[in-house]
Amino acid sequence: PDEVFYTCAWSYDLKTSAPLLAAAGYRGVIRVIDVEQNEAVGNYIGHGQAINELKFHPHKLQLLLSGSKDHAIRLWNIQSHVCIAILGGVEGHRDEVLSIDFNMRGDRIVSSGMDHSLKLWCLNTPEFHHKIELSNTFSQEKSTLPFPTVTKHFPDFSTRDIHRNYVDCVQWFGNFVLSKSCENAIVCWKPGQLHQSFEQVKPSDSSCTIIAEFEYDECEIWFVRFGFNPWQKVIALGNQQGKVYVWELDPSDPEGAHMTTLHNPRSGATVRQIAFSRDASVLVYVCDDATVWRWNRR
Numbered sequence: 001p002d003e004v005f006y007t008c009a010w011s012y013d014l015k016t017s018a019p020l021l022a023a024a025g026y027r028g029v030i031r032v033i034d035v036e037q038n039e040a041v042g043n044y045i046g047h048g049q050a051i052n053e054l055k056f057h058p059h060k061l062q063l064l065l066s067g068s069k070d071h072a073i074r075l076w077n078i079q080s081h082v083c084i085a086i087l088g089g090v091e092g093h094r095d096e097v098l099s100i101d102f103n104m105r106g107d108r109i110v111s112s113g114m115d116h117s118l119k120l121w122c123l124n125t126p127e128f129h130h131k132i133e134l135s136n137t138f139s140q141e142k143s144t145l146p147f148p149t150v151t152k153h154f155p156d157f158s159t160r161d162i163h164r165n166y167v168d169c170v171q172w173f174g175n176f177v178l179s180k181s182c183e184n185a186i187v188c189w190k191p192g193q194l195h196q197s198f199e200q201v202k203p204s205d206s207s208c209t210i211i212a213e214f215e216y217d218e219c220e221i222w223f224v225r226f227g228f229n230p231w232q233k234v235i236a237l238g239n240q241q242g243k244v245y246v247w248e249l250d251p252s253d254p255e256g257a258h259m260t261t262l263h264n265p266r267s268g269a270t271v272r273q274i275a276f277s278r279d280a281s282v283l284v285y286v287c288d289d290a291t292v293w294r295w296n297r298r
Contacts, residue, residue: 180237241268270288
């Protein structure tokens, strides 16, 4: 009864195909709910404080990522109910982790937080591959030892050069990253120089290249999340006046994005979170006044 949910994410049961909803928030407990049976099938305790965002792996839908107020990121297997990895510590975030995302291949993670920093973490190492495979077959009932959780203290890239305030939303766009703060702009950027691949960028190199900026008005508060459909290349973000900005991206020229503004006269509260359908034909957002709005694309 004293729970306040901040985030949720959808997956499905690999055996029954039943839809699963993961939700977490103020109490720092992740709850996985079988929506058809209306019952909890997993409760995951590990974070020391509130959880700000959850994301499922794009292909291995039993893998769940969580970012917390305790400065750490955790990777879970909801099939075997184990914590595979903890990302944070020595060179991790120095304040709340506000946003996290897997890339489309699922082998890299980007995170952002109250410390103004953005960090990239690689999962395509032999150790991570082994632990993920091990987590799929691990049984807590049959094992006399706990699961050997990986602890990664050092990100593979880190920068504080993109934003000057809390970074409250971040998502991958191919090999580029989209991120926003309280500065009335979503920034598209990449680690290192434009010609460098990610593998060529050294962990000690914090330089980055800004590709484009998508500007908007009247959104200078934090915990306002943009929605991004990577398949249809569409971004949407709401502001404090109930207005929603939609950008249709051209991958060959991100600066040439076409912007449209959506607004209903009855919508005047802050738009907090936005989501697209997979084909981007439906856009849904939720506001501070507890209203949910749906727009259909014609």
